[in-house]
Amino acid sequence: MKINNNNFWSEALISEFIKIGVRKATVSPGSRNTPITLALAKAEEIKKYAVVDERISAFFALGMAKAGGQPVIVECTSGTATAELYPAIVEAFFSRIPLIILTADRPPRFLGYGANQTINQVDIFRNHTRLSIDAGLPQVTSKGIKKIFDITQMVYEVLQNDPGPVHINLPFEEPLEPRSYTSEVSENFIASVKKLSANNKYSQFKVKDPARFSESTEFKEILNLVINSVRGLIIAGPNETGNPDCRESILELAESLDIPLLADVASGLRFLRTQSSNIIANADSLLRSENINWAVKPDFILQFGRTVTSKATLKFLSTTRSPRYVINQFGDKFDPSQNAKAYIAQHPTTFINALLAELKSAGPLDSSLQKKRKKWLNFFKSADSKIEEMKRTVISATRFPIESRIVNEIINLAPEGCNIFLSNSTPVRDFDYFASKSNKNLHIFFNRGASGIDGIISTAFGIAAASGKHTTVVIGDQAFQHDIGSLAMANNLGLSITIVLVNNNSGGIFYALPVSEYGEDFKKYFVLPQNLNFGEIVKGFSAYHKLMPSWQYFKREYLTSFEREGVKVLQFTTNADESHQIRKAFWEKVDSTLSTEITTLLTR
Structure with missing residues (x-):
């Protein structure tokens, strides 16, 4: 059977990506990427989106991966087309969005000799990818086919354990089209490749055992604070809404502990179907007040999600001496002030369920402690309510179009x-x-x-x-x-x-x-x-x-x-300066109005 090495190898690679869950891909037109483009075109399981501009294509794929939670392929031709992908790759890296970047390339021997559309693409994104592989020229041999399995296994493991963009550079020799044959293989070889693929299984991601974490020193320390403290505070930073259970768990924890939950708008918590007065929507306006900022002294802070949007909250976190625990699945250090007590690599829902189970075993809180907690929570509720009223009277009363x-x-x-x-x-x-x-x-x-x-x-x-x-x-x-x-x-x-x-x-x-x-x-x-x-x-x-x-x-x-x-x-x-002055006037009104709340806050 006559084959084109590039196309045979590319089809085998795409078949393995389908097995690890890839169902979407963006394709940008080019010559050198012909083998991978036609392999994708042949894959009925993958929905393809053809986008002319590589930069746009990569961001489009980023959006699909955000919404779907599954890896998306981005493929393009060689040269500056590859470099166009970089902004979206940077965003995917810091957001932990699973992108599989497939860049076609000239054979290595052309580099440095003035060949068209030829740049050094090996490790070009190395500072912002979880994995970078140069696949080498396709080899249609048992060893060459095994290399495909090795590549996809590495990709799968990385996307399961440390999500983010991965880059596979794919150099191809001409000819690039499937009917331009370069080799002849036996039917036995074809059958052996199919058998190898069928037998190639992908190892499953091992979830960390929550029972072991609940035995850790950090967990016991947090549990002690949660049980015995008056002024607890939960902060929910940006968290895209592919996992609603996480948001529900954070809210359940706040309500169980009877403590305030400062919800960044990008946490999604302000827009749940079931709303709660524990959710504080106006933390930025509240903490802009120097007096309030100084008076808010939590006994502990549990921070979920990414770094918060609010500069006022970030300033508060940079000056507080309260023990703060940054909790997310991968232990990412969302902590610009670098003063968190610990970074805990646990899925928030797993962490919260373990904490709630221990709290249930510990029994009800002391009545005097409950009363003090209620007073702490009520300060935030009252302030949040007053700020909402000011939004209605100040912001809603402004002329069009502030x-x-x-x-x-x-x-x-x-x-x-x-x-x-x-x-x-x-x-x-x-x-x-x-x-x-x-x-x-x-x-x-x-x-x-x-x-x-x-x-x-x-x-x-x-x-x-x-x-x-x-x-x-x-x-x-x-x-x-x-x-x-x-x-x-x-x-x-x-x-x-x-x-x-x-x-x-x-x-x-x-x-x-x-x-x-x-x-x-x-x-x-x-x-x-x-x-x-x-x-x-x-x-x-x-x-x-x-x-x-x-x-x-x-x-x-x-x-x-x-x-x-x-x-x-x-x-x-709109007028940017006028809009800015309205914001300033609003925050000044909040500051003056809430000054009377400080006495309540300071009295335990």
């Missing part, structure tokens, strides 16, 4: 269970500052791994494609400009999405920094207004665009956007 009001307009109108993707820079921060609790079970997504503003729309497209749910993106004009080319995907792939574009014609977030006092240099090098006509640009991609003249108009357009196909861009034109 940026901070857009947050709860979207939350109030969003359909039950829909996706909301929050762009970095101002949108995610405004949502953390101002988003109120809701029982709509909204799914919050974000790119907070490296927190860049590129690839936002592409990632959201991936989330929409994988989840099949209504998806809203809230984005600023600079992030929109970074990823505007991704709009072309909608028509090609039949995707629908609603984009709420907050256009303040600047880097609005810089108004909150001290550099804003530097006059013309600030405007010229930081604000950097672009004066773009986004309406005309969006229409060039055959997408829908409308300028928002009022809140009522936005309500109508936003609700009807879910009935339209394709991309819908609803643009607010």
Whole structure:
């Protein structure tokens, strides 16, 4: 039987990836990646998405992996096409998103001799991948086929034990097309390859034994604090909503201990179907007060999820002397202040279940301790309630179109269970500052791994494609400009999405920094207004665009956007400086109003 070595080997590799759970792939057109592209095209089990731009393709795959929780293949040709993948790989690395990066390459002998589209791709992403392999030229031998099994076994083990992007570099000799034969193999060889594949089993991930952890010194230390302390505090940082059980467990712990739960907007806890007064939605506004910040002295802090969005909370964590335990499945050090007492590598649900079991065995708390805990919790509840009232009187009363009001307009109108993707820079921060609790079970997504503003729309497209749910993106004009080319995907792939574009014609977030006092240099090098006509640009991609003249108009357009196909861009034109002044005025009002609460907090 005549074969092309590249294609035979590529098909065998893709067959093994199917066995470890790959069901989606993005493909970008090129020549050198022909063998892997055609192998994917032949794989009926894998849904393929053809995307022209490699950078967009990688972010799109990132979004699909976020929403689906399964590894997604990203493949491309050689040269700078490979380098285009890097921003999404960085985000996937810090977010622990499983991407399998397949980059085609020229044979090694061409490197350094001026060959077209030839760069050094070996270990090109080494600082931001969990595994990097150069597969070498395909060898259609028993040893060469075994190498495929070795590669996929390594990939599988890494994705199970230490999730994130993995990179496999695939050099191919010409010819690249399947009917350009390079070898002849026997039927016996084909049969032996199929038998080897059928017998190739992938080792299962071994879950850490929770019983052993509950015997550890750290666990006993935490248990003692939980049982005997008055002022406990739980902080829930960003945690994408692929695992609702985790959020439910965190809430159950807070309610069982009768302690406050400070919920970052990206934790998803503010939007559970079952709401709780233990969830504090306004921690940022609360902890901005220097007096409150000084007075809040927990006996212990349990931190779940990623590093929090709120700078006020981060400042509080950097100055507190309270023992803090950072708990996540892989023991990641989400601790910029580097003062946590311990990093605990346990799945939050496993950890919480073990803790709750021990608490049940320990029996009910002393009544005087329960009373003191209730007082501690009630301070946070009261403060949270007062801040909510101030949001209604201050933010909701502002004229159209102040940026901070857009947050709860979207939350109030969003359909039950829909996706909301929050762009970095101002949108995610405004949502953390101002988003109120809701029982709509909204799914919050974000790119907070490296927190860049590129690839936002592409990632959201991936989330929409994988989840099949209504998806809203809230984005600023600079992030929109970074990823505007991704709009072309909608028509090609039949995707629908609603984009709420907050256009303040600047880097609005810089108004909150001290550099804003530097006059013309600030405007010229930081604000950097672009004066773009986004309406005309969006229409060039055959997408829908409308300028928002009022809140009522936005309500109508936003609700009807879910009935339209394709991309819908609803643009607010705002003033960054004016919006910043409203935020400042709000926080000053919170600070002055809550000053009277400090006496209550300080009295045990």
